[in-house]
Amino acid sequence: MAESQEPETALNQEFETIDLNINIGPQHPATHGVFRMVLTVDGEVVVDVTPHIGYMHRGAEKLSESLDYRQAIGFQDRTDYLGGFNCELCYVQAVEKLAGLEPPQRAEYIRVILAEFNRITSHFMFLGAFGTDLGVFGTAFTYAFREREYIQDLFEEVSGDRLMYAYFRPGGVAWDVPANFKERVRWLTKQARLGADDMDKLLTDNEIFIVRTRGVGVLSVEDAIDYGVTGPILRATGMDYDLRKQEPYSIYDRFDFDIPVGTNGDSYDRYLVRLEEVRQSLRIIEQAIEQMPDEGPILPERLPRALRPAAGEVYMRCENPRGEYGIYLVSRGGTRPYRLRIRGASFCNLSALRQMTIGHYIADAVTILGSTDIVLCEVDR
Amino acid sequence: MSPEDRRREQDPPIVPPEPGTIADLFAAALPDLAITPNQGALDVILIVGRDDVPRLLEAAKTDPKLAFDFLRNLSGVDYEAEGIDVVYHLHSYTHGHDVTVKARLPVDDLHIKTASALWRGADWHEREARDMFGVIFDGHPNLVPLLLPDDMDDHFPLRKDNPLAPLEEWQGTALGANVSEAGYIPPGSGFEVEKVEATPEAAEATPDAVEATPEAAEVTPEAKE
Numbered sequence: 001m002a003e004s005q006e007p008e009t010a011l012n013q014e015f016e017t018i019d020l021n022i023n024i025g026p027q028h029p030a031t032h033g034v035f036r037m038v039l040t041v042d043g044e045v046v047v048d049v050t051p052h053i054g055y056m057h058r059g060a061e062k063l064s065e066s067l068d069y070r071q072a073i074g075f076q077d078r079t080d081y082l083g084g085f086n087c088e089l090c091y092v093q094a095v096e097k098l099a100g101l102e103p104p105q106r107a108e109y110i111r112v113i114l115a116e117f118n119r120i121t122s123h124f125m126f127l128g129a130f131g132t133d134l135g136v137f138g139t140a141f142t143y144a145f146r147e148r149e150y151i152q153d154l155f156e157e158v159s160g161d162r163l164m165y166a167y168f169r170p171g172g173v174a175w176d177v178p179a180n181f182k183e184r185v186r187w188l189t190k191q192a193r194l195g196a197d198d199m200d201k202l203l204t205d206n207e208i209f210i211v212r213t214r215g216v217g218v219l220s221v222e223d224a225i226d227y228g229v230t231g232p233i234l235r236a237t238g239m240d241y242d243l244r245k246q247e248p249y250s251i252y253d254r255f256d257f258d259i260p261v262g263t264n265g266d267s268y269d270r271y272l273v274r275l276e277e278v279r280q281s282l283r284i285i286e287q288a289i290e291q292m293p294d295e296g297p298i299l300p301e302r303l304p305r306a307l308r309p310a311a312g313e314v315y316m317r318c319e320n321p322r323g324e325y326g327i328y329l330v331s332r333g334g335t336r337p338y339r340l341r342i343r344g345a346s347f348c349n350l351s352a353l354r355q356m357t358i359g360h361y362i363a364d365a366v367t368i369l370g371s372t373d374i375v376l377c378e379v380d381r
Numbered sequence: 382m383s384p385e386d387r388r389r390e391q392d393p394p395i396v397p398p399e400p401g402t403i404a405d406l407f408a409a410a411l412p413d414l415a416i417t418p419n420q421g422a423l424d425v426i427l428i429v430g431r432d433d434v435p436r437l438l439e440a441a442k443t444d445p446k447l448a449f450d451f452l453r454n455l456s457g458v459d460y461e462a463e464g465i466d467v468v469y470h471l472h473s474y475t476h477g478h479d480v481t482v483k484a485r486l487p488v489d490d491l492h493i494k495t496a497s498a499l500w501r502g503a504d505w506h507e508r509e510a511r512d513m514f515g516v517i518f519d520g521h522p523n524l525v526p527l528l529l530p531d532d533m534d535d536h537f538p539l540r541k542d543n544p545l546a547p548l549e550e551w552q553g554t555a556l557g558a559n560v561s562e563a564g565y566i567p568p569g570s571g572f573e574v575e576k577v578e579a580t581p582e583a584a585e586a587t588p589d590a591v592e593a594t595p596e597a598a599e600v601t602p603e604a605k606e
Contacts, residue, residue: 054528061513062539097422225450225474228502241474311393314422315454315470315481326454328468332390341456343470351505380528 019047022362026055030133030366033376037353037369044361049354056380064340069095069170069307072337077164079342080378082125085111085118085155086320088168093249094316094327095170098309101300107172108251109292113185114158114167116281116288120192121148122321123274123281126373127199130271133370134212140202147195154184170307172299185289189282196278203271213268217356217368220265227352231323231345232273233372237265243319254291255284267371274373306335322346322373344378395428396420403447403480410444411437424470426481434467434484435494441471441480442499448475452496455506457514459541464488465514469496486516495521513539 025036034055040048060079064072076091077084089111096103103111128144152162158177159167167174178184203209219229221237234241242259244252260276262269311333317326326343349372356368397418398404402425404418414437417428429437441449449471458466469482486493495518496503507518508527515537518524526533537543 054526054530057528059538062543223501226501228452228500239474246477311391312422313393313426315424317453324453326470328454328456328470330458332392334390338390339456339458341454341458343454343456347505348502351502 017042024365026052030369031376032129032370032374035374035376035379037365039357039362039365041362046357046360046362046365049357049365051350051353053350053376053379056376058381060381061340061342065337068335069099069309069337072340073168074164074166077166078377079344079381080320080322080325080346080375081163082122082375083118083321083325084163084165085115085168086318087325088165089115089250090316090318090320090325090327092168092170093318094314094329095307095309097314097316098312098329098331099170099307100310101171101303103172104297104300106293106296107298109288110173110177110298111168112250112252113285113288113292114155114165116285117151117154117188119281119321120278121151123278124148124195124199126274126321127203127271130370130373131203131209133366134209136206136209140199143195143198143202147192147198150188150191154188157184169299171303172297176298182289182292182294185285189285189289193279193282196275196282200275204275210268212364212367213271213371214266215264216267216360216364217371218264218266219352219356223352223355224265227355228348229323229352230348231320232270232277233265233349233352234323235260236262236269236273238263243317243324247317249316249318251288252284255287257281257283267367270371270373308333308335317343320345322375322378323349342378342381344381346372346374346376346378347381350374350379398425403478406446407437407440407480410440410447421481424479424481426483428483428485431484431486431493434482437482438469438496438499441482446476447473449473449480450475450500452500452502452506453479455496455503455510457510457516457539459514459539460485461541462488465491465516467493467510467516491516492519493517494519497521513537515540 019040019042022039022041023036024039025031026034031037036052036055038050038052039046040050058078060075064075073088073091076087080087095101124144124147128141131140131144155165156162158181159165159174219233219237221239224234224237224239230241238261240259240261243249244257245259257280260273260280262273309331311331313328313330315326315328317324323345324343325345326341328339328341328343329337330339332338353369353372356372357365360368395417398420402418402420404416404425404427407416407418407427414433415430416437419426419428427437441447451472451474453470453472454468455470456468458468460466464485464487466483466485470479471482472479484493491514493516495507497507497518498520504521504523505527507521508524510516511518511524512526512529525531529538
């Protein structure tokens with residue numbers, strides 16, 4: 001040992017630090033469901049994230065293979081339970097593509113109106129829950145839920161259920177809407193517009209809200225595309241891509257609406273994009289309710305008792321509240337799907353969580369997870 | 382799956398797409414590759430051999446005329462003895478076109494090269510396909526169970542040899558003698574219910590069983606002491 005070396009004391013000793021693992025979930029209010037993530041932290045800064053999913057895996061794809069085409073509709077509501085009508089719309093369109101069914105005009109309008117309302121309720125859910133994640137429990141949440149309730153009442157009147165609708169059918173809808181449907185929808189659009197303004201006033205210019213979200217969880221366009229991220233998260237990065245515009249399905253090519261895009265790709269932009277999407281969905285509904293025929297069939301005249309779509313395959317994709325929802329349906333001519341693959345938007349969006357979270361503080365990890373707006377039932381299926 | 386359905390089941394016919402689709406661009410970019418183009422309900426499906434998939438995917442991603450920058454979906458389809466299909470759904474934001482790529486793996490050798498080096502989004506899709514079908518993606522950085530428990534690496538739930546017993550039973554399909562009142566019992570599991578035939582001996586045995594009950598009641602006070 002060299003003589004010049006100082007004796008070891010507590011002052012000049014080099015302390016060894018180790019990274020700490022923090023487990024969040026599976027039962028945790030910030031995880032929006034049954035989701036576990038292990039944060040590896042260096043002090044307060046997150047250096048690694050390991051998401052653990054699969055707690056809600058129910059085998060919806062396998063179950064669908066053992067039921068006939070109409071029975072499998074029920075599983076669609078249960079994948080993304082906040083956007084049930086949107087999931088059903090994607091599934092029934094996939095079946096229609098293979099079976100060669102053409103839904104009547106009135107049914108198309110009913111479907112689009114309900115799907116857009118479902119997008120609004122889903123985004124209100126996000127707006128309320130996101131406020132809660134950031135510590136403003138109560139105010140934003142109750143306002144958002146008030147708006148949701150009005151729309152949920154319409155869903156209940158139409159389909160008989162508040163979440164698990166199972167109302168769409170291959171070829172149309174199950175039964176006709178109530179007689180006062182148009183008046184109810186017109187009143188609801190006015191009400192929802194006021195509700196969106198309320199949320200706008202509550203959160204958009206809120207200093208605390210901005211400080212906690214701006215610049216947090218930034219995702220670049222390249223990373224978003226590489227990870228297969230879609231929906232509001234992709235649009236918040238500045239990418240102008242919405243399947244309703246770029247690949248119009250159903251009757252979306254008949255409406256005039258804008259695609260809101262962000263600039264920074266951070267949590268604040270994701271919030272702004274979703275808030276604006278609520279208003280754009282209202283624009284679609286207002287146009288649809290004027291164009292919708294007052295009377296007419298809601299199912300094709302000749303509908304087989306047992307659907308036997310021709311052998312073939314289709315990958316149907318729709319713009320859900322959370323992004324691209326895909327149904328890969330393989331038929332071999334039987335009465336049941338040979339293979340039904342559900343591409344959940346949340347599943348792909350969540351795979352970019354690690355990319356978004358590394359380098360941020362622990363408290364921001366909750367913000368980032370909240371801003372991705374995942375539904376764990378759709379992640380695990 | 383009812384026997385009637387089984388008989389009707391068939392693979393869809395291969396319909397060559399019209400000229401001018403995305404299949405022509407692939408043929409121009411990879412002239413020496415054996416590609417079978419097929420017109421699906423929405424997209425063009427390219428059926429290729431398993432060993433050609435890495436080359437085709439790399440060209441799809443890097444060729445400026447193709448530029449498929451978005452992997453929409455990756456999944457497996459089980460065709461039992463014929464093998465397992467791996468299906469890629471690709472989209473190009475640059476050109477706005479789509480394509481489906483399919484390759485069949487033989488049952489005894491479920492290996493294919495990973496696509497996670499081309500699209501990071503393939504990572505989780507491939508882990509799920511491994512969970513559900515047992516497809517091994519060679520070169521994947523972290524091929525461990527994603528949706529299934531960590532120790533569940535020898536059972537693949539979405540394969541066709543896993544029947545959905547109670548549902549199939551409700552729908553009146555025959556699973557043979559393996560269905561008892563308790564539900565479906567897999568053959569070879571050791572829990573098979575032996576069918577007892579109604580013989581005179583079995584009928585005589587029944588009163589004994591009834592007589593046994595008072596004895597059992599007598600035992601109870603002794604046990605209390």
